[in-house]
Structures are given as C-alpha cells and as structure tokens.
Amino acid sequence: MKNFLEVNNLNVAFPTEDGLVRATNEVSFSVARGETLAVVGESGSGKSVSSLAVMGLHNRKTAQITGSAILNLESGPVDVISADEEVVRRMRGKEMAMIFQDPMSALHPYYSIGDQLSEAWRLYNDGSKADGIKRATEMLDLVGIPNATKRVTEFPHQFSGGMRQRVMIAMALINNPSLLIADEPTTALDVTVQAQILKLIRDLQIEFNMAVILITHDLGVVAEVADRVNVMYAGRIVEQAKIDDAFYSPDHPYTIGLLQSIPRVGKQQRLHAIPGQPPSLINLPDGCSFRTRCEYSSQVSGNLCATKMPVLQEKVAGHLSRCHLEESQLKKAREAVN
C-alpha cells in the first residue's frame, strides 16, 4: 500500500530574541489511507508544530522549515514544504483537513453553521449558496447532529462543545479530503463525549478511506483508535511503532515512563511520574534530550547518553526507537510497566 503522506526529515525552527527554537528535528513518518497514526508526547514536544507544517499553516516568513512532506495525490506527488504557497492553500480543505483542540473557539461566532460549512464546500465546488447549505445539512446529518435542517441555520453559540466538534469534523470532511489531522480533538470535551467523537472519526475514516493523524497526549485514546504511534520528545520522534508493539514492548524509557503513568484499576500503588521537566528547545544540549529524566541512563556505559544523540534505529521490523540501551536492559525496564 502506497502511503498518502510521507514526511522526511522535517525540521521546523522559529527564530526568537532568545535564540533559535528548534520545535521539531528530523521528523520522518508516513501515513496511508485508511490508517490512523497517533502522535503522542507532552506539550512542546513538536506534535502540533509538525502537523501544522504538513498543513502548510506556518508563516513562512517567521518559521524556518526544511525537509519534505509529500502528499501522493492522484495527480502526482506534491511537497507541501517546497510547493508554492498558493498551491498548498488550494490543497487545504480539499486534500487535507484539520480539526483543532478547542471547538468552542474554532468556529466563527458571527456566521451561522450553514454559512461556514457551505463556504468551505463552495471553495472547491461550483454551486449556489443553497447547494452549499444543502450539502452542509447532509454533512451535519452524517456527523450525527440531530435535526440538521434546523440546526444548519443556527450559530456556534447555540451548540454544545461536543456538537461543535462534530460541526468541525463535518466542515473538515465536506470536501472529502484524503488526510485528516485531528489535533487533540477530544481534550476539551467531557469524557462521555470523547468516546463518541473518537468513534465518529473512526467511522468516517472507514467511510471516506482517509489517512488520519491523531495528535493526543492521552494514551487511552491511542490504544483505542490508532494503528501506529509516534512518540515525540523535545521535538524528536523517540519511538515509532505499531500500536501493540508500543504498548507491549516499548523500546524507549520515555514511552515506558508514559505507560507507567497511566492509572490502572485495581493496582494499589502510587502512580509513577516521570521526574523533571522537558528541556528548553533553544540550544538543546548534546546527547540524548531525555537523559536528565531517564532512570536508566546510568546503565549505559561510557557516558554515551550525555555525548551522543542516539539515532532512530529499527530494532525490530516496523519498530523504531532512539535509545542507547541494550535489548536486555530494555527488557528489564519493561517489566516495570506490567
């Protein structure tokens, strides 16, 4: 299966007064149609920055972007990073779409839902306003908004958070894109609503045969819907694996730490927390970015963690990680999770 999106060696940096902020470094991944890639990591790990780069939503004047993000369209491959801005704009909403974390503020408060949806549809389709509203109503119906004919005339403030996120999904999918990037789509929602939204994305993914990138910091969400996962730390991918591999045989101490910090029912012990703070992305120190918080770095001989950034290597087929630890040492570390 040919991948729809192929990101290679993506670097995004922002010059600031304090220095160059390297938000993502050497990020490479791919997603195929019908596949869900989860991207996990804490705030500032570069999850959103890399997906905004794929959408071409960074200001090219203020962000330094290198590498490539190739969309394999039917008309041929296009590199979002190097293509003309106007070309990228015309792919947004049509080939790739994005939904955001906070549905409360992501819709324009002054325009009706129908206006906003039909605006998106009419951008890529010839049709009257009435056609647009008709299409918007169909989409609202599709994402499970009851009484869509009436609600299409209403305004965002008349919708609940979960309903607004459904509207956002309807708007993102109205032009039948091949790639959907969902940036923490359930973070701002009630737990009961979260599951509904995830199921909706899952169902629509099958219906539209889309590639989905799901950005989240909730490993529960990852386990539920993702096929593969990228674990990011300090702007780098530290582990990339199929979902079962990531959960049952994590190859990086950070992933292990994340898994340890999930509360489990029936386990009577204190929740494990990863000590310390992620490093500043300005002037990242030599060596592994995670070493100061890593429980196992002392096990690596020759102070390697402090001097050499580990490379992202494929230890098992389809399972990449960025760590100096030996397999035997990792095996021991994994036992802490279960």
Next chain:
Amino acid sequence: MLKYVIRRLAATAVILTLVSMSVFVIFSVLPMDPARLTCGKACYPAVVEANRHRLGLDVPVHVQYGRFVKGLVAGREYGEGSARFECPAPAFGYSFNRHACVTDLIKEAFPVTFSLAIGAFVLWLAMGISLGVVAARKKGQWQDRASTVFVLVGTSLPTFISGLLILLFVALQFGLLNPLDMGRWVSPLDDPFKWFNIFIFPWATLALASAASYTRFTRSNVLETTNEDYIRTARAKGLSERVILRKHTLRAALAPIVTLAGLDFAGLLGGAIITEGIYNLPGLGRLSIRAVLQDYDLPVIVATTILAASFVVIMNLVVDIAYAYIDPRVRVQ
C-alpha cells in the same frame, strides 16, 4: 425585539425629561438675569419687568418647566394684543436676543451641523479603518511606523490648532476656499460642489483627530482577531488571505467599532463648537456657545442641550439594535 425597542424608547423619554429638568434648575439658580439682558445699558426697570413677564420668567421654575413641556406639545404664545406672536409646536421657546423661535434657529443650524458631522464621520472612519488595517497587516514595517506617526500627530494636535493650521496654510494659502463663503450655509441639494468646498476643511480638521484613535483601535482589534482560533480554522479550510481578512477578521474586529462610532457621531451631532467657530459655520455648536457665553439665552441652551442629549441616547439605541444584527450572540430570545 419590538418590545425591547419600546422599552428603550420609554427610558429615553425619562432620560430626556431629567436632562431638561436639570438644565432648568441649573439656570434658575445661576446669579444672572436673562430679563436684564434683553435691553441695553440705559434700561428702565419697568421695561425689564415687562420683558420678564413676556419671557415668562416671572413665575416659579416648575411653572416655567410646565409651560416649556406644554409648548413642546402644543406650541406657545408670547405677548399680548398687537405684540402677540406664536411659536408653533414643537416650540422650545422664544429667543429674545435673536428675535426668533428657538425651533426655527435649530432648523437653520441643524443642517450645517449634520453636514459637518456626516462628512467628518465618513472621512475619519474611512481613514481610521483603512490605516488601522494596513498597520496591522504590516506590523513592524514602515507602513505601521508611519501610521504611528500619524496617530501621534492626530491625537496630540488639538482641533483649535489643527483647524487653524488647515484653514490658514491649506485652505486660504492656496486659495482653495473663498473667505466670503465662510459662514454661509449652502445646501448640497442646491450646489453640491460649493457645499463640499465649504465643508471639506472642517471635515479634515475633525477627521484628523478621530481617525488617529480609530487607526489605533482598528489596528489592535485586527491583530487580536488574527490570533483567534476561528481565523486558523478559516486558513485550514483553504480560504485565501484576502477572504480571511475581509470576511472573517474584519467582521469580528470592526464590531466593537460600531459602538464607538455611534457614540462619537452622536457627540458630533450635538455641535462641534471649536471647528464650527474656526470655520464660521452657523451650526448647533455656534448656536449654543453664543447662547451660553453671550446672550444667556435659556430657551436656546435648553433646546441645544436636550437635542445633544437625545442624539446620544438615540444613537445608543441604534447601536444596540445594530449590534443585534452584527453579533448573533446578542440576538437572544
């Protein structure tokens, strides 16, 4: 909605009643005698008393107020016998100094002030908003800095300086304005070019000061709105920057300007005293300043005060209603 408007109009009536009462009370306690001012230096007390009676100033203030309200509704008669004359409703009273019904004075002055206000308003909105948008789009670049200079000059130059500068060094220096036209009222229906010629300099004077603050206001609102999540959504949809600015950013950024502009316009309608003075425009501002400083002409003062107050109150209502159309969140129930 209709219910709301009616309720607001009722409140307006109450406010205007209170305003007019206050003006009456204030002027009745001031140590000046309008009747004394009706005739010259060598004046017989008998004449003063007769005029006091003719003006209706010989009765207590609440009776005067009652007559005033009655005059508004039914018109008012002054004097007796052959000297009897009438001001038809709505009568704000009679100005002894000007020998005219106040309503007629206002009818003469209002078109001047309205011309001044509407032109200045259009000019400053156009200037302020476009400069503000440019400054926001080109933040930190020379356009932005140039607009900052304009804002500094505009806000720090009082109209009595900028007005005189424009009059002397632009209008008269280059012969753009015939001095004989100053002080004349030319209706735009009779001679639109002359009307424009007379008013363009006062418009510029008023616009300079207000456009400066509107530039700043627009700039900050546009910048703030640009960071909103829904603008990012619009960008993610694939809309072009032009559409995003015009349809999404400006719609939200300019909504608060409606409030500001409505009240500023109402203030202008009450009369721009300094600008009217500099350009010798026979508008409401000059009418009221003359009544206050020279003539102590109570009927004129009451009338112009009530008028100015009602412009503010009514524009407030207009702004609130307009807002309901602009912002659907206000349009509840």
